[in-house]
Amino acid sequence: MANAFFRLRKSKSKDPEMIYLGYRFGQDQLIYSTGIKVLPKHWDFTKSRVKNVVEVWDKDDINAFLRGLTDFTNSVANTYKARREDLTKQLLKRELDNYIKPPKAEEQIKFFDFFEKLIIDLESGKRLLDNNKIADPKTIQRYRTAKNSLQEFEQYRIDKLNESVLHFDHWTEQLWNEYISYLTFVKSFKVNNIGFYQKQLKIVLKAARKAKLYTVGEWLEDVKILAETPVDIFLNKSELLLIETLDLSNDLKLDRVRDLFFIGCYTGFRISDWKQVSKDNIKSTREGNKYIEIIPEKANATHPSTPLHSKVVSILDKYDGRLPIISEQKFNVYVKDLCKLAGIDEKVTTKYVIAGRVKIDQVPKYSQVTSHTARRSFATNEYLDSVPVHLIMKATGHTTERNFLKYLKLDNSGAVDAMAKHKDKSKGDKLAINGSL
Template identity: 35%
Template sequence: MATINFIVKGKKGYSNILIRFKNGRKFDYSASTELKVLPNHWSKAKQKVKNISDAIYKDEVNDHLFELEKFIIKEFNKDNSTGVFIDREWLKTKIANHFNRPTDELSLDKVYFLPFIERFIELAPSRIIKGKNKPVSKGTITKYNTTKNKLIEYQERFKTRLKFTDLNLTFYDKFVNYLNQEQNINLGTIGNYIGTIKTIARDAKLQGLPVHEHINHPKFFAPKVKADSIYLKDSEINIIYNHDYKGVERLENARDLFIIGLRTGLRISDFLRLKETNIKEGFIEIETKKTNQNVIIPMHPQVKAILEKHNGFPRKISDQKFNLHIKEVCKVAGFTQMVEGSLINSKTKRKEKGVFPKYKLVSSHICRRSFASNLYGEIPNMTIMAITGHQTEAQFLKYIKITPKENAKKLQEYWLKQKEENNFEKLNMKVAK
């Protein structure tokens, strides 16, 4: 017959409560629960902390002992019936499992979140992404590392060590508040951190680790903010294309690369690596680097003229130089009007909203957004999405930068065109009596 008893051997100070698990003459094992109690607060007869006012911890400890006893018996019945060897190490492991403690240093990543993230990052380069058939990108791994560093800062700030069981709504509120109020990080960036935490935690959950169920709660969400990025209208792109940069080669070269980006809708990782082999029968064909999507784009007249001028594609430059030079390209072309947007503060290293000269807000991201925004309403959305790579129309509509007034003007233009095509006549209205 299997029996469980709890023992306190100490005489002074807080002492460990031991568990003694005995099964007739088959075995008799003891191990520490690592729960503490003052010896004079312990009732050997009742096998629990006495119900006295001095023992303010009595309810918590007694609840733990009650749940532990049930857990040990349940695990014993399960393992013993399948031939698992029951020994003292088995007992120690089950106690650790019940209290969500690591059994040794090698199993820290099965209890604590940060060691798991470190192992998750370490294995990322060899992990193949479903649907893309390629490893995790360097950019994604960088995102994992920045999230890990924020969690390290959080642990140091609150003198804690996050377990999987700690990933609940209390942690969520505390972490978001810490980033937003103490570190002055905007909600969009916080949303990226939360999204990464959820991704990694769900992977841990799939591995059978004790991730708190709140990780999938609707309130454990990644905050999103509407992008305040600007875009260039078609008329503005034409100004840049036609501007005389007076033979300054770096500006002319950057301008030509910029026009290719604006007229193809490709990401910078794609349009800066275009070469002659991507031109087929007057179309640009490329497999996108980020999504592995094959896209075919008709060649815009401006792109065709640039290729003829260079007898191929313009000189290649780095992403960093491209972003630096196109700001000057836009400044020289006269885009100095003050507009609302967000820029990184060089002192705080935080993105801050404000009013800035338009050219300062220009970056490579403007290419794809301008392409989509300018074509919106002119051709079917699905045609634009086939090039931009948006999976849903909802995503696409959030991405484009068309103001309500611009939408109203498009409708106005449509009605005027409809009036001309149908030769509407002015109706003489009479009041009915």
């Protein structure tokens, strides 16, 4: 439980009062001066923050500092607790002194130097992700991609706007919006791509604030990461049959991609978990039914289990129980080639925002297939086969029906067929009941 709090010495004074940080040690407590004063009438005693009043022109900076001080204090307490060491008032005061003492000018770390150090620390395991997990190569690459984008943005500002190199203090709400504008109109990125770069930048700025290299206003907490719902697809059983009947005897690469794709289509597992599909994870129920159960890599994901499909068995036999390994990036390229070769070229409509305008395109279906299409195909085809939703969710690992329903990718014709099939089943059930009477 967080024990850090703030208070003023005199709550009814008409003069500025010092803001003190307090931390409780059971019956004892540390009272530590933040060095910042505020008029009690400008202090929100409920939220322990400076009120949103025009009289306090630097309220955003003060509140950001207090927020960072709270995070730091609680993180120190958690670190000592994890080490099973006693945190004393003297130790906490020393930690706070080191935190609040501003670094010398020559020791100030540059924006991109900090970014690179963050990446290196993630690679080495010195810095862990929020779930206390070591960053995988895919996560590291995301940060490097974001850093490259920001360096391009810096060069653009230097060349086109005659601006100086980027520093931490440059990152105001105005510059944040300039970066979004650059990604939107100069780079012509789609909304979800822009959101990706926003997310990485926000993480870096918050890390710098925690390291006391950067003071940021409340605007960073309020920024909205841009996102739009993509046009997701699934492959029906007829399309899967087209892929299955392809002669790939002369193309071992696509043959392996097909096998892996079918693993996803007939288990419903994520691509990160396909490597766990092995004979070691095959179990039997009390009635003798075979199923696969895995422990997912994704943080906080539930353990999915799915009935063992004959196609999965034949693929495992083909590779002596050890599936081939391929990066998700390469897989998403090759699976499009596979589906194109199978003739899955029906036109689908995509709608997205680019350069600030809505654009609607007709593209071949194979161009939209990714590793996630396999998972969506499993869920949707099982649903069309009238498998109850709560049972499909056991296979996909979804814990809420709301999130699961996002995976059902029925177009208009698919929805009509599903309704017709449901009505036929209901009609059959009624006939059976009437007949039994």
